[in-house]
Amino acid sequence: MDIDNQQAQQNDVSFANVWQELLWRGLIQVSTDQGELEKALSEETVTYYCGFDPTAPSLHLGHLVQLLLMRRLQLAGHKPLALVGGSTGLIGDPRPTTERSMQTKEQVAEWVADIQAQVQPFLSFEGDNAARMVNNLDWTAPLSAIDFLREIGKHYRVGTMIKKDIVASRLNSDEGISYAEFSYQILQGLDFLELNRQYGCTLQSGGSDQWGNLTSGTELIRKAEGKSVHAIGTPLITNSDGTKFGKSEGNAIWLNPEMTSPYEFYQFWLNTADADVVERLKIFTFRSRAEIAELELATAERPHERAAQKALAWDVNSLVHGVDATQKVIAASAAIFGNGELSELDEATLSAATAELPxxxxxxxxxxxxxxxxxxxxxxxxxxxxxxxxxxxxxxxxxxxxxxxxxxxxxxxxxxxxxxxxxxxxxxxxxxxxxx
The missing domain is CATH 3.10.290.10 (RNA-binding S4 domain)
Known part of the structure; x- marks a missing residue:
């Protein structure tokens, strides 16, 4: 992300508070007590965290939702903790159907560094509410198995754990679930507890499909510390026809430009259907409610101009890959169809722009x-x-x-x-x- 991009970001002042803006943008699929959350975010400085597991060398579109939620909360004055899971990445959260293939410790450590580098530009690490990068390997590695079971495991009930949606679906499958993946929710709960103890963290965010893991932490803190803390589950990104995007669907949109080129990334957003573009603008851009309303009207009255899609593609590509890369992509698109100089395109952009041609x-x-x-x-x-x-x-x-x-x-x-x-x-x- 360009420094200029970060400086231009701001929340919409037309909302009473950041919680109301998050609701309007469709970023809250599920949460703990909404009234208490709104009150805390309006009256206090909240320390919050989101975890990113290094189960691949890059984050993808779903993670971008979390990064932007974190940034919006930081712009409202709250303090972010970005957790890249050096320990949880060694296990991996349970997938709906099959067991994950475990990576080597060396591979996971390499991916931790890759993902930390991807997360860092989205947050400000300066000022009174500077972000902090944390790694859960720092507190899990020193724990013995006995200490883990005595201090953390004793707070969990197996009956409750097997009722979690993802665990229940795996238990009912032919493959079942390993004890390693079954225990993932305890590890994530431990993260929230440790961050609460070390930094006073009282809010965790994640995808709504992770709700069982999110509430694992809120329940652990309630039992171990006698405190009430919060969790937010964001919606999964789907098209209006229900199509999902992600690694498990085989069509992930990666943030790493070597895995999804800036050209492919730009075209993904540019090809957004009219039925989806307004919701994508709300979630993935910092455009105001008034600006999005104008683009919604333009889509209804002049859909052939694709003004909303062009704004979306420009904003998100610039956010992730920078303004210069976005300008190159637009120049490539024009040049391919005869409205620019092909000779001025660098080889990587030319290759990406023509990748689908015979x-x-x-x-x-x-x-x-x-x-x-x-x-x-x-x-x-x-x-x-x-x-x-x-x-x-x-x-x-x-x-x-x-x-x-x-x-x-x-x-x-x-x-x-x-x-x-x-x-x-x-x-x-x-x-x-x-x-x-």
């Missing part, structure tokens, strides 16, 4: 326009390719080629090896040229 490989001595159109699959035969050229429908790197005998010079290759071929306005293919 691709072909040719030798450097086969760069005649007719042969290229056929090799790229844009024409079925030499005669069809010749018709395309004579009718003015053949383009190489957005340059119209009207001469049937034209041979493309190697000086025209993008990054020394690529050609973008187009037939007509929108039918394209990428050709990679190899030395003959």
């Amino acid at each position: 691709r072909a490989t040719v030798s450097a001595d086969g760069l005649g326009i007719v042969e290229l159109l056929v090799a790229a699959g844009l024409s079925e035969s030499n005669s069809a390719a010749r018709r395309t050229v004579t009718e003015g429908g053949a383009y190489v790197n957005n340059r119209k080629v009207a001469d049937l005998e034209s041979v493309i010079e190697t000086t025209e290759l993008l990054h020394g090896r690529y050609l973008l071929l187009r037939r007509g306005k929108r039918t394209m293919a990428m050709v990679e040229v190899q030395d003959s």
